[in-house]
Amino acid sequence: MTLRNIAIIAHVDHGKTTLVDQMFRQSGAVRDNQRVAERAMDSNALERERGITILAKCTSVMWKNTRINIVDTPGHADFGGEVERILSMVDGVVLLVDAAEGPMPQTKFVTQKALALGLRPIVVINKVDKPDARSDEAHEEVFDLFAILDATEEQLDFPTLYAAGRDGWAVTHLDDERKDLSALFDLIVQYVPEPAPMRDKREDMPFAMLASMLERDQFLGRVLTGRIEQGIIRPGMTVKAINLDGKLAEQGRISKLFSFRGLERVPVEEARCGDIVAIAGLQNATVSDTLADISLTQPLPSLPIDPPTLAMTFSVNDSPLAGREGDKVTSRVIGDRLLREAEGNVAIRISESDERDAFEVAGRGELQLGVLIETMRREGFELSVSRPRVLFKTDENGNRTEPMETVMVDVDEAWQGIVVEKMSLRKAELQDMRPSGGGKIRLTFSAPSRG
Incomplete structure (x- = not known):
């Protein structure tokens, strides 16, 4: 038996989950009538509601004599603290792009990480059966995106498939017979190399x-x-x-x-x-x-965990309406729940606050902390939260430093001056300006998080 490890990347609503469901069915991993396979990669309730991938997940399918391990990747930057480490487990990526919309922001975030690690992509143009599909233009936009992200010549020579995940077929050419996903499975086996350790x-x-x-x-x-x-x-x-x-x-x-x-x-x-x-x-x-x-003494090379940039204070609900919505209201149970979260989510840090019955929760962004708050609310917790605040640090010279974010804006050429002006008011500095395809300009800024 041979082995392949791949990651799958897609923007919101580009059909990643539907395609993976069909891969499960056609590989025999689940029965056709097994309802658990529906949106299998979005197992979290909030993922299903918001349409985003929050938790990275591993699954696998068998195709002929090859086991294919599939790693689902979070697309939003707030959940990107583990993206580099997740991609270090795989040897290739499948990039799924909507035939009508083309590459989108969440596509670019993880794709940039994958290309930087030297992974060779397989591009799947999905939903080519839609009335507004523009498959050839989407393919060209993907090529332009890879070029902008400084892909190597080997990465730019990527194979492309055209698919309709809902109907469960993928083909090499649009006029080929449309029957199943065998073209995708075969391409993964042929194009993605064996794991480096093997x-x-x-x-x-x-x-x-x-x-x-x-x-x-x-x-x-x-x-x-x-x-x-x-x-x-x-x-x-x-x-x-x-x-x-x-x-x-x-x-x-x-x-x-x-x-x-x-x-x-x-x-x-x-x-x-x-x-x-x-x-x-x-x-x-x-x-x-x-x-x-126990005989080894040196660690394997790895990237350190990204530090938090924002913090909020979680405390007990002291409003007159306390106790009406939830049954977990004391600081002890709130603290225990937060510590359990920190144990499983290494991008979040918990510490006791100077305030009474309060905890400081630090994370990578507002969306990440918002998901935690909503999850706790649904579990029956009542709590008060403060407004987010930026975490500052002091360097070895005693200077106060603040987290900086890289902001990439794709805008029509006629409006680039307005965007630069508005970003400058937020103390952002223009780092790069280059064509982005389709008559747009990509502006790259370095901006403080508090902006």
Whole structure:
């Protein structure tokens, strides 16, 4: 059996979830009448309502003699704290683009990360059966986007498929017979390389894996997901966690080892290098830590966790209407819930506030914190929240620094002066100006978060 690891990228409502549902059905991962497959990648209620991917997820399908691990990627920048580490688990990406709309902002964010890591893309022009589809123009816009994002010549020579995810077919040419997704499956197997650890034959080396995702399970505790970079792992093995500084974070035994089979995370007795697995049994290890055999002393190279840029104060609800909407109203239960969130979501940091019965919650953006607030509200929590505030830091010279954001604006050429003027009022500095295709100009600014 061979193995392929891919990530799938798409903007909101471009048909990613529908296409993946069809991949599950046609590969035999689920039955045609199995309703659990509907919008399988959007398993979170808020994801279904808002139409965005919030949580990264791993699934897999079998095609002939190849197992294809699929990693779903968050598209919004607020949930991009893990994007680089998620993409480090895969060896290729499938970029899904609506035939009518072409590349959109959330497409560009993750695609830029993927191209920077050297991943070769497969482009799928979706919804070509729509009346307003413009497949050729969308293809050209994707090429222009890759060129703007400084893709290599190899990445610019990408294969393209035309598809209708709702109907479950993909073809190489628009006049080909439209029957199923076999063209997509075959292209993934032929075009995406084997995982690097398998190509380099690292199976006989001591076990090492970089933790790329973390979640909290009420029965298993911490569950760490990543790609095995070398060696073989089995349940019961003793491993240690090494942080980015090379220091020992923890040593313990693997209690459970999981691999991904379709929609399920199933226990296995052995996993080899190149596979994406989930491990339970460690209590302190976190994202970016190296899980390794006890004989290893050096961590695998990894990017540090992006620091928070905004903070809000969460406190008990002290209004006259307190206790009418929820049943979890005390500071103790609110604090416990926030600490559980921080354990599974490494992009959020929790600390006690100077105010009484209050906690400071820091994250990457307002959308990320807003999703946390809405999730807690639906769980029956009542709380008061402050307005977001920017987190400032002091450097080694005693100077106060603030987080800066890169803002990219695509605008018609006639309006670029107005945009530059408005951004300048918010203390943004123009860094770059270049054509963006379709008669538009792309303006790149460096702006303070408080702008």
